[in-house]
Amino acid sequence: MAETKPDKPGFLSRLFGRKADPAPQPDQAVPQAGSHPVAGGHPETMPSPPTTGADDLTAAPSTVTTASPDTAEENKTPAQLAGADLQPVEGLDPEGTNPQEPLPRIVTETGPELRPDMAAEAVPAPEPPPAAVPLSPQPEPARGWWQRLTEGMRRTSSSLSDSVTGLFTKRRLDDATLEELEDALVQADLGVPTAMRITEAISAGRYNKEISPQEVKAILAGEVEKTLQPVAQPLTIDRAKKPYVILMVGVNGAGKTTTIGKLSQKFRQQGLTVMLAAGDTFRAAAIEQLKVWGERVGAPVLSREQGADAAGLAYDALQEAKANGTDVLLIDTAGRLQNKAGLMAELEKIVRVVKKFDPSAPHATLLVLDATVGQNAMSQVELFQKAAGVTGLVMTKLDGTARGGILVALAAKFGVPVHFIGVGEGVEDLEPFTARDFARAIAGLEG
Numbered sequence: 548m549a550e551t552k553p554d555k556p557g558f559l560s561r562l563f564g565r566k567a568d569p570a571p572q573p574d575q576a577v578p579q580a581g582s583h584p585v586a587g588g589h590p591e592t593m594p595s596p597p598t599t600g601a602d603d604l605t606a607a608p609s610t611v612t613t614a615s616p617d618t619a620e621e622n623k624t625p626a627q628l629a630g631a632d633l634q635p636v637e638g639l640d641p642e643g644t645n646p647q648e649p650l651p652r653i654v655t656e657t658g659p660e661l662r663p664d665m666a667a668e669a670v671p672a673p674e675p676p677p678a679a680v681p682l683s684p685q686p687e688p689a690r691g692w693w694q695r696l697t698e699g700m701r702r703t704s705s706s707l708s709d710s711v712t713g714l715f716t717k718r719r720l721d722d723a724t725l726e727e728l729e730d731a732l733v734q735a736d737l738g739v740p741t742a743m744r745i746t747e748a749i750s751a752g753r754y755n756k757e758i759s760p761q762e763v764k765a766i767l768a769g770e771v772e773k774t775l776q777p778v779a780q781p782l783t784i785d786r787a788k789k790p791y792v793i794l795m796v797g798v799n800g801a802g803k804t805t806t807i808g809k810l811s812q813k814f815r816q817q818g819l820t821v822m823l824a825a826g827d828t829f830r831a832a833a834i835e836q837l838k839v840w841g842e843r844v845g846a847p848v849l850s851r852e853q854g855a856d857a858a859g860l861a862y863d864a865l866q867e868a869k870a871n872g873t874d875v876l877l878i879d880t881a882g883r884l885q886n887k888a889g890l891m892a893e894l895e896k897i898v899r900v901v902k903k904f905d906p907s908a909p910h911a912t913l914l915v916l917d918a919t920v921g922q923n924a925m926s927q928v929e930l931f932q933k934a935a936g937v938t939g940l941v942m943t944k945l946d947g948t949a950r951g952g953i954l955v956a957l958a959a960k961f962g963v964p965v966h967f968i969g970v971g972e973g974v975e976d977l978e979p980f981t982a983r984d985f986a987r988a989i990a991g992l993e994g
């Protein structure tokens with residue numbers, strides 16, 4: 548549920564009286580940084596912040612797994628560890644010793660490609676998964692991205708669709724209707740400025756006339772697409788940077804580790820070599836989870852023991868990746884809470900250390916956002932931007948919420964590129980973000 552609707556001028560007064568005022572202030576009335584609890588996390592169990600500076604880089608030795616698609620069977624990670632540690636938000640066991648911590652959920656992948664223009668193509672027949680990955684007895688038939696996207700976003704789109712249908716069936720477009728529509732859009736987390744823009748677009752030339760729900764949805768989709776178009780940017784790997792360093796940040800449980808796995812798979816399918824750095828040294832299980840992904844996608848994983856200095860690990864990983872001529876290095880980081888200054892300082896330290904090795908790195912800093920946190924995503928963007936200089940967003944779990952509209956609010960407010968969206972736990976459920984598909988899915992329109 549969205550929060551209390553912020554104060555805003557009545558629709559008619561905005562439409563006729565104050566249209567010249569373009570300042571998109573209302574978003575600031577939406578609850579902001581620090582006003583919500585962060586999803587998950589156990590502040591009292593967080594490790595003490597690391598010392599500052601990049602001088603303590605010679606701690607424990609790192610280990611590198613040598614995963615490759617040809618890894619011998621006996622050397623593979625046991626199946627029971629595959630994807631371990633997948634419910635970090637509630638009941639998180641920072642020591643990684645809780646026998647109750649859920650085992651990995653494995654989903655058979657079907658391997659779509661990275662390019663947005665291929666997103667809607669039919670998914671190729673599933674390849675046999677590595678032996679370490681148990682097959683479900685009845686693999687689901689491959690579904691195209693559009694189908695997964697619309698199914699995943701059903702909760703968001705049906706709540707919007709229901710409002711639109713309820714409001715516009717055999718009813719004239721009057722002030723009250725528009726007011727209610729605006730409320731529904733704000734409730735769906737699209738943000739007040741976007742909600743106002745959409746209602747104004749709908750009312751233009753149609754005031755006091757009948758308008759069908761379908762027409763409203765089409766205008767809604769058009770306006771959402773306009774807002775999203777500038778941020779829908781593919782993640783482009785610059786082959787001249789070797790390794791191309793991607794730092795993954797986000798609060799715990801947002802889906803960073805899983806996203807790293809899914810991205811690695813896409814890079815590998817493009818023929819790129821990938822190395823993973825298990826920079827979430829906070830939890831042993833997170834390190835294991837990354838190793839499993841490394842095995843699955845054929846990417847070596849550089850790790851140290853739990854509690855080791857993450858910045859030192861990142862430095863080692865850079866050296867290793869450089870020495871090996873690796874194309875892409877993905878650095879995982881611990882789940883961080885924005886109100887934990889020490890943890891943010893650790894993130895800043897990782898960035899500093901990476902820059903020491905290569906001033907142009909990290910070449911991309913991707914903030915993974917869990918769509919289910921709704922408006923709290925706004926404050927996460929602000930804080931991670933400060934700590935790490937976010938260059939792009941990945942939004943996960945759009946399938947688990949009616950608050951998918953938050954992506955529109957983020958686009959309107961920050962203009963940070965959105966590279967990928969996730970609508971499920973499977974490898975194939977993460978795809979490059981395209982404005983039109985998302986806009987039509989959210990409006991409940993056919994592709």
Ligand SMILES: Nc1nc2c(ncn2[C@@H]2O[C@H](COP(=O)(O)OP(=O)(O)OP(=O)(O)O)[C@@H](O)[C@H]2O)c(=O)[nH]1
Binds near residue numbers: 636
């Ligand atoms: N439904 C759904 N679940 C997802 C999606 N993306 C990730 N998840 C799940 O979210 C959970 C948390 O993912 P992780 O990758 O462990 O999150 P994390 O950010 O690395 O968490 P920490 O290791 O605690 O920092 C896992 O169960 C994932 O399978 C998505 O798009 N949809």
